[in-house]
Amino acid sequence: MNQLTPFNALNELHRELSHMFDIPKSATAVHGNWSPLVDISESETGYTVVADLPGVKPEDVEVSLHNNVLTIRGERNAKTHDESGRVRRRERVRGAFLRQFTLPAHADEEGIQAKATNGVLEIRIPKAATAKQVSIAVNEE
Amino acid sequence: MGGLDSLTHNLKDTVDQLAEGWQEFWHKARAALTHYTPTGDRESSSDQGSRWGVLSADVRELVDQVEVHVEAPGMDTGDFEISVDRQSLRIRGTKYYENERKDGRYVIKERAFGSFERMIPLPFAVDEKSASASYRKGVLEVTLNKHPSAQPRRIVVDA
DSSP states (O other): OOOOOOOOHHHHHHHHHHTTTTOOTTSOOOOBSBOOOEEEEEOSSEEEEEEEOTTOOGGGEEEEEETTEEEEEEEESOSOTTOOSEEEEEOSOOEEEEEEEEOOTTBOSTTOEEEEETTEEEEEEEBOOOOOOOOOOOOOO | OOHHHHHHHHHHHHHHHHHHHHHHHHHHHTTTEEEOBOOSSHHHHHSOOBSEEEOOEEEEEOSSEEEEEEEOTTOOGGGEEEEEETTEEEEEEEEOGGGOOOOSEEEEEOOBOEEEEEEEEOSSOEEEEEEEEEEETTEEEEEEEEOGGGSOOOOOOOO
């Protein structure tokens, strides 16, 4: 998982916002038309991933954990049901979104839970019970 | 090409790409780019969250109304303050840390918290009293009636 390193303000702004738009190659390694912003926190018992997905229906979000890669993908406004009238301003990005993270090996794939509230997706991933620590005595010769 | 030449070349490429990215980003997002001011509580000032967010808005003109959609996830309906001037919509709000469930320490922190304000120009004059707003799935919808002066005039053709 990436560590947040303090950038200068300009770089940070660019990094955080550029992946919300389909800026080609240079800035970020993301796929899809847009990519949600996330907060990830870690505790002793697990990880919490919070992603901003405004306007995305819960049924249009797919969360999966495979080989320790957490994938959040889906589509926004797949069906343009309310596109009547004349568009006078369009800033919201439509279409497919995708974001992936590699979790440490001891994530519990079975225990993952996700829920959406007010356009915010919260994913909780418990850490798997790790093998008991084995202490090895060092003998003095 | 010598080592230094190739290094200089690569550096130039990187700078060019960055500049290109900035330009495109700026073109698309300059209006939506919004600064978040920390609310002053302990959490928001101690954590190194983002100070910038994008409040993307769509404006659509209907026959006698205008519909504005603004992406503002993670808000409570009571934390919006919406005001209408004749031809612009002002949205203020505060996104609180307390609404978050956080475990332990942050590994990645991109989402912005605090108070924000965005002004959205409207394509025509509106009737201030007609404003109605709803909040669903993190998207704020504001509907306003056109001001009588902006309503389409019906011209009766005499027989």
